[in-house]
Structure formats: C-alpha cells, structure tokens
Amino acid sequence: MPLLSLKRKVKASLKSFRLDWVGSVVLFIGCFGLLVGQALAAGSARFVQDRFAIGLWVDPPASPDLDERYAEIAQANFTCLIGIFGANNSNSIARQLELCEKHQLKALVSLGGQRPDRLPTNSACWGYFLGDEPQVGAFAGLRETTDAIRAARPGKLGYINLFPDIAFPGALGTTNYEEYVGRFIREVGPDVLSMDHYPQFSPDADGRDGYCRNLEVMRRHSLAAGIPFWNFFNAMPYGPHTDPTEAQLRWQVYTSLAYGARGVMYFCYWTPAGAEFPKGGAIITRDGRKTRHYAEARRINGTLKNFGPTLMRLRSTGVVRIRPGQDAAVFLRGGGLKGLSEGEYLVGNFVHEDGRRAVLINNFHFAYSAWPTVVFDAATASVREVDPKTGMEAPVLDDSPDMPGLQLSMDAGQGRLFLLPPSGR
Numbered sequence: 001m002p003l004l005s006l007k008r009k010v011k012a013s014l015k016s017f018r019l020d021w022v023g024s025v026v027l028f029i030g031c032f033g034l035l036v037g038q039a040l041a042a043g044s045a046r047f048v049q050d051r052f053a054i055g056l057w058v059d060p061p062a063s064p065d066l067d068e069r070y071a072e073i074a075q076a077n078f079t080c081l082i083g084i085f086g087a088n089n090s091n092s093i094a095r096q097l098e099l100c101e102k103h104q105l106k107a108l109v110s111l112g113g114q115r116p117d118r119l120p121t122n123s124a125c126w127g128y129f130l131g132d133e134p135q136v137g138a139f140a141g142l143r144e145t146t147d148a149i150r151a152a153r154p155g156k157l158g159y160i161n162l163f164p165d166i167a168f169p170g171a172l173g174t175t176n177y178e179e180y181v182g183r184f185i186r187e188v189g190p191d192v193l194s195m196d197h198y199p200q201f202s203p204d205a206d207g208r209d210g211y212c213r214n215l216e217v218m219r220r221h222s223l224a225a226g227i228p229f230w231n232f233f234n235a236m237p238y239g240p241h242t243d244p245t246e247a248q249l250r251w252q253v254y255t256s257l258a259y260g261a262r263g264v265m266y267f268c269y270w271t272p273a274g275a276e277f278p279k280g281g282a283i284i285t286r287d288g289r290k291t292r293h294y295a296e297a298r299r300i301n302g303t304l305k306n307f308g309p310t311l312m313r314l315r316s317t318g319v320v321r322i323r324p325g326q327d328a329a330v331f332l333r334g335g336g337l338k339g340l341s342e343g344e345y346l347v348g349n350f351v352h353e354d355g356r357r358a359v360l361i362n363n364f365h366f367a368y369s370a371w372p373t374v375v376f377d378a379a380t381a382s383v384r385e386v387d388p389k390t391g392m393e394a395p396v397l398d399d400s401p402d403m404p405g406l407q408l409s410m411d412a413g414q415g416r417l418f419l420l421p422p423s424g425r
Contacts (some may be wrong), residue, residue: 045150045151046155046191047126047155047156047157047191048191049192049228049262049263049312051106052079052263052304052305052307052309053080053106053230053264053265054077054079054080054301054304054305055079055080056078056081056265056269056283057265057267057269058270059082059083059086059087059269060073060086060284061085061086062086062095066095067102069288070099070103070105072284072290072294073103073105074103074104076283076301077297077298077301078269078297079106080105080108080263081100081107082107082108082159083107083109083110084108084109084129086270087109088110089112089113090112090114093109093110093112096109097122097125100124101123101124105124108126108127108128108129108157109125109127109128109129110128110129111128111130116149116153117153119153119156121153121156127157127158127159128149128153128157128158128159129159130142130145130159131160131161132160132161133167133196134160134162135171135172135173136172136174136180136184137173139188142158142160142188143187143188145158146158146190147189157191158191159192160194161232162180162184162194162195162196163177164198164214165177165195165213165214165217166214181193181218181221185221185224192227192228192263193222193228193229193230194229194230194231194265196231196232196267197214197233198233198234198241198267199211199234200240200241200242201242201244201366202240205240208255208364211252211255215231215255215256215261218231218259219259219316219319223260223315228262228263229260229262229263230262230263230265231256231264232265232266232267233249233252233253233256233264233265233267234252235266235268235282235293235297236267236271236277236279236280236281236283237277237281238277238279239276246300247366247413248366249296249297249300250300250413250414251362251366251413252264252413253415254346254362254413254414255364257307257360257362258319258348258362258415259316259348260316260348260350262311262312264304266283266297269283269284270282270284270286271286272286273286283297305391306386306387306388306389307388310386310391314351314352314358315351315353317335317350317351318334318335318348319347320335320347320349321345321364322343322344322345322346324342334349335347335349335357335359336358336359336377336378336418336420337361337374337375337376337377339374340372340373340374340375341372341373341374341405343370343372344363344364344365345361345362345363345370345372346362347360352419355422356419356420357419357420357422358418358419358420360418361408361415361418362413362415363410363411363414363415365412365413366413367412368412369409369411369412371399371409372408372410373404373405373406373407374405374406374407374408375405375406376418376420377420380406381395382420382421383396383419384396385397385416385419386417386418386419393419
C-alpha cells in the first residue's frame with residue numbers, strides 16, 4: 001500500500017477542493033472552547049444512526065444538471081453520501097443539502113471553513129466530515145472539534161474515517177493497529193467507527209482474509225464502545241487492484257454485514273482525476289456516463305435497503321468462517337446453525353432487539369455459486385427469512401425440495417439473512 005492513502009490522492013487530484021481539517025480544528029477550538037463542557041454534559045448531543053448507511057466517496061461535481069445527478073444517486077438506492085468534493089463552500093453545500101432533501105438522501109457535508117454554530121442543520125444533514133486517516137497526534141484536536149460540534153449542533157455526526165490495519169505503524173503513530181483503534185475511541189469519543197480496506201481479487205493476490213481480519217477489529221471495538229461501524233470497500237480498478245466484478249462487490253458488502261457493519265461506503269462513485277486512476281471505472285465516469293457498476297450497485301443496494309431496517313435492530317454475537325474440509329457442526333456450536341454442507345462460508349450470528357436470534361450466511365466464494373444443505377437449531381417452520389425483494393419476513397423455502405434436507409441456492413458472494421426463535425425455544 002502506498003505511503004499516502006489512495007483517498008488522499010483523490011483529494012489531491014481534485015484541484016477545486018482542498019480540505020484543511022487541521023486548520024479547521026484550530027479555528028473550532030479558538031471559537032468554541034467554552035462549548036466543550038456543555039457537550040460532555042448533554043447526552044442528547046450524540047449522533048444516533050437511524051438507518052443503514054449505503055454511502056459513497058467522491059460526489060458529483062457542481063454542474064447545471066446537479067439535480068439529475070442526485071436523482072441518479074437515489075435511483076441507485078444509496079441512502080447517504082460524503083459530499084466534500086462537489087460542494088465545499090456555504091452556497092454549494094446549501095444546494096447539495098437541498099437536493100439531498102428532495103431525493104431523500106442524507107449527507108455528511110464539508111465544514112466549508114465554517115464555525116460550528118454556522119454549520120447547516122437541515123433534515124438532510126447527517127453531520128460533517130472532519131478528517132480522513134488521522135494519526136494519533138491529531139486525536140486531541142479531533143476530540144475538541146467533535147465536542148464543539150456536539151455543543152453547537154447536537155445530534156449531528158462529526159465523521160472521521162480511520163486507516164485500515166494494513167497501514168504501517170509509522171503512518172498510524174502507534175506500535176500496532178489495535179492500539180490505534182483503541183486510542184481513537186478513548187481519546188476522540190466518536191459516534192461512529194469507520195475505516196477503509198480494499199481487498200485484492202486476482203490469481204496471485206487474494207485479499208479476503210485481510211479484509212475479514214480488519215472487519216473483526218471493527219466489530220470488537222464498536223461493540224465494546226456501543227457505537228456502530230461502517231467501512232469503505234473497493235468498486236473500481238487502480239494500482240494492483242483489478243476492476244471488481246458484481247460478485248466481488250457483493251462479496252465485500254455481505255462480508256461486512258456478517259461482521260455487523262451498519263454502513264458500507266463505495267470507493268468511488270464519481271471517477272476522480274489523476275494518474276492514480278488512469279482506467280477510470282468508478283460507478284460514474286469523469287464525463288458523467290454510467291459504467292456497468294451503476295446497475296450492479298443499484299441491484300446490490302436495493303437488497304441492502306430492504307435488509308436495512310432489520311440490520312439496524314441486530315447486535316453481533318460472533319462470526320464463524322467455515323473452510324472446505326472442516327466439520328461445520330463443530331465450528332457452528334452456540335449459534336443459530338447446527339450444520340452446513342461442504343463448502344466455504346462466513347456465518348454471522350446476531351441477537352435481535354426483540355430477543356430473537358439472526359443468522360447471515362455468506363457464500364465466501366466470489367467466483368462460484370453455492371447450494372448448501374442447511375440445518376438450523378430450531379424447527380424450519382419457526383425460522384423466517386428476510387426477503388431481499390421486500391424486506392419482509394417470509395417462511396424459509398427449500399430451493400431443492402426433491403433432495404434430502406433444506407437446500408439454499410446462493411449466488412457468488414451472496415448473503416441470506418434469517419431470523420430464529422430465542423435460544424431454548
């Protein structure tokens with residue numbers, strides 16, 4: 001991985017915008033030091049996520065057809081965006097939020113050089129982008145900014161995205177990644193934990209295990225802190241990364257869900273300029289054309305939107321990786337499944353806020369479909385599946401009723417979500 005993060009290079013390549021968040025921290029501290037104590041005392045000042053985040057990096061540039069561009073985002077079933085490239089001053093931010101409100105999107109907007117008490121507050125504004133991949137030396141200033149925003153704009157999110165675990169310790173400012181994430185939570189006190197990790201999918205580089213390892217760190221720390229986590233995943237070719245197929249996009253999304261993510265963010269939506277991305281290939285090209293990834297994202301996001309209300313009510317209790325040749329029954333003990341036939345799967349176990357259990361089964365292959373025989377630890381008649389087309393609970397149907405046992409058909413990288421009675425019932 002280059003010393004500078006890829007998203008930093010994107011920012012550098014967009015000459016119309018330069019986010020100097022360190023300078024903003026200094027400004028905020030000077031103007032709003034007196035507000036910090038108020039923020040700490042006000043529990044209602046914390047951001048509370050109310051929907052699953054399906055977001056994007058690199059929003060459309062300002063243009064006469066911006067209304068059409070935001071309609072495209074909504075039609076692709078995104079629910080939010082990080083809007084710091086196409087809108088970075090008070091006038092363009094106001095226009096961005098007007099369009100988000102019109103198209104029922106949420107936005108994390110640029111600070112635009114504004115003091116906290118001048119930041120926008122309308123219903124489409126989910127919060128404000130404070131920084132990307134900070135070192136630990138920036139944590140104290142980010143805490144001051146976060147507290148000042150909570151005081152001046154209670155309920156809004158001060159969003160900060162972290163390095164992935166493949167960043168070298170010198171970039172983090174700590175000796176290891178666990179220390180980096182732990183200190184961020186203790187010293188900044190975020191309302192959402194977020195990171196970016198882009199696995200490789202090529203014959204000589206399989207990044208799936210590393211992606212899962214990073215998600216597990218996010219899962220553990222977010223549960224301990226009582227906050228949700230989001231993660232960026234890759235949707236375009238660059239450097240050593242091949243252009244992902246729809247199945248590879250789907251694999252990244254459902255793997256994140258298996259670990260309990262409450263938000264997934266596409267890198268990138270609008271193709272950025274610069275030598276780092278000569279192939280282009282994001283969801284929208286630099287000249288505004290839809291790539292094949294637009295239809296892919298629309299399909300994947302449509303299911304995510306339907307799953308979203310259920311996912312927001314789940315708390316992760318564990319994740320199990322089933323590898324070929326393993327006795328799945330041994331590894332599945334304690335979850336909602338008792339058996340999975342031969343194959344490679346990721347199983348996310350959850351508890352629903354109403355006391356029921358939930359299981360997300362992910363086909364861990366991104367190139368092959370799977371057709372597992374599944375054994376739940378409850379009677380199949382008592383199990384419900386969350387319908388990907390409607391989001392409603394439905395009876396579990398056997399995809400091969402002429403074969404013994406319950407058969408499920410799963411596309412490459414696909415996940416299926418089930419709800420089970422509470423344990424012991």
